[in-house]
Amino acid sequence: MKKLLLLSVVFIASVVCAQTKDQVTIIGYYAGDAKRIDDYDVTKLTHIIYSFCHLKGNKLNVDNKGDSQTIQHLVALKKKKPGLKVILSLGGWSGCEPCSQVFSTAAGRNEFARSVKHLNEYFKTDGIDLDWEYPAIEGYPGHRFVPEDKHNFTLLLQELRQVLGDQYEVSFAAGGFTKFLQQSIEWDKIVPYVDKVNLMTYDLVHGYSKVTGHHTPLYSTPEQTESTDNAIRYLDSIGFPKNKLVIGAAFYARIFDADVDASNGLYQPGKFDRGFSWNQFDMEALKKEGYVYYWDDVAKAPYMYNAAKKKIITFDNEQSIALKTKYAIDKKLNGIMFWQLADDKPTGGLLDVMYKAAHE
Template sequence: MKQINLMVLFLLCISTTTIFAQKNKKMDIIAYYTGDAKLIDEYEVNKLNQIIFSFCHLKDGKLSVDSSKDSLTIKHLVSLKAKNPQLKIVLSLGGWGGCEPCSAAFSTAAGRLTFAKSVKEVSDYFEVDGLDLDWEYPAIEGLPGHLYQAVDKPNFTELLKTLRSTLGKKYELSFAAGGFQKYLDESIDWKAITPLVNRINIMSYDLVNGYSTVTGHHTPLYSTNASEESTNRAVEFLLKQGVPAEKLIIGGAFYTRTWINVEDVNNGLYQPGKHVEGVNFKDYAKTYTEANGWKYFWDDKAKAPYWYNAKSKTFATSDDIKSIKAKTEYVKAKKLGGIMFWELTLDTPKDGMVNAIYEVKSAK
């Protein structure tokens, strides 16, 4: 009898270890997606765990799908789940400049309930798996001219409470969180919202943004000095706030931030310049070439690449294959919930950034 008990205990230990090993190995690859119903078929959907359709907006206080084209796209995304059982489809509200009415609409209990009911109605109609809130930003300035007020912070908590009670537990609920310190300090009541959401998608990019007149790493894994924003800085802050590691998703950038009129000092890094439109990852190979005057640099402390063109005095910063792999290794080491990125159509359909993430995820 004692031998049988020992055997049962041994098998239970093996089983438990296996369960925890599987849990720790799981990391989600989450794609924000702005394309249409056809373009998605060019990409390796089998390597993704979640696609976040971007974007829906507020109309008369309700979640609105903007057009028949968007409606067709959402329906097609949902249809992909038949061949990809790991896949979840989530609708996103807002985006940069896309949440102008949010502060006012979510300022009353009635407004929050109206919105939550519309989310349930739209989600049930399309048979999607949940909602991602991309309000940039509660309580602090986002796009100049958009309403923001201190009361946004408690109202955001109340909004999530209303959404969770209206949607129930089966729906995914997440939000895109600014990765910079002012947002982390002032926009969100982290202890209050953590039990209400499945994940927090940290926008650990645009940490040096288009309003900056000085160059820098826009999506570094680590800070190189005490005042520099970074992915790790945001993660460590949120872990200290008590957010479970498995609810934290870090962000990758599939596009460069670019500055002109940058003098050839420190290869353009941390120098004055004028921000201009950047380049998408799928165009890196034909843009950032030596023939075009570009040199590639790797900041080993930040785990981030950058490019400088001395002839045109142009500087560019982003993620690339090397840095996105480093971020994915970081997710595994920290046992975070996964990695997301902006956005899928900026990648090459094959052998690009998504594939690099997937390779690291799948490696033992």
């Protein structure tokens, strides 16, 4: 009898463990076409967020026939991965120019919410992800932002939940930096309306930065406060549910020119040069160019520096991705997401590392 009871306990524990692992959200934003997605193993994802739809008037709009075909193909992938969620995304860095104005009125919010429901019903997709960069603070140059955006964003989420009900997911891409966290969102008021907050804990050093640093570090350093952990600690401190938080990883690198040859290029005056995808990342070729690989054990972030050229490359790699994934599990977050799938290597890429770390 005792042996039977012990076996039952072991079985239940193993089921609970398996369920916990299965519940680790792995979200991939996707900005490719209908064909390229087939290069990747979508069974390792729980969600694909199609990027991007835009506003046409007050309505969510799929821009052209090619976009429609891509969405339809993404939905068809559910046959490969039962339970896969395909989410429509609004906006992007430069794609939300009219958002502040449209979402400033009840009529605009309602028409938008109804259009979201219509498109989800039409495509058989599973929800909406709002990528408005940013409510109430400056984002893309020239885009309107006003203090009222902060409360209007709450009203927008409320309207979406009311129109969509519980059948569809509602999420948004949130800036992972302090100013956004403190000024853009009414965190205490949005809790009932959102399923997930996708924290863009990348581009923390970005195209407009005047000092170099890690663009997607896990932890803060004495020289750089902005980090994944900094964002999570802030939101936890104000009581936002951790089980609705998704941290972000970058499947691309950023190169900066450092004005001063010091500290291996980190935390120096400088400017952004260019970015490139992980699928173009060739460590050996970079070493031949004069780049040296470094691992920052405080930030838990890799970087490379070329002293002759005074150029620094900041990125996520296999080691940092595995640590971020484990962090999401250990902190009991909703999961981890990344920008974006078409930047990955089709085989042996960062998604493979993320999936393995989530299921070990």
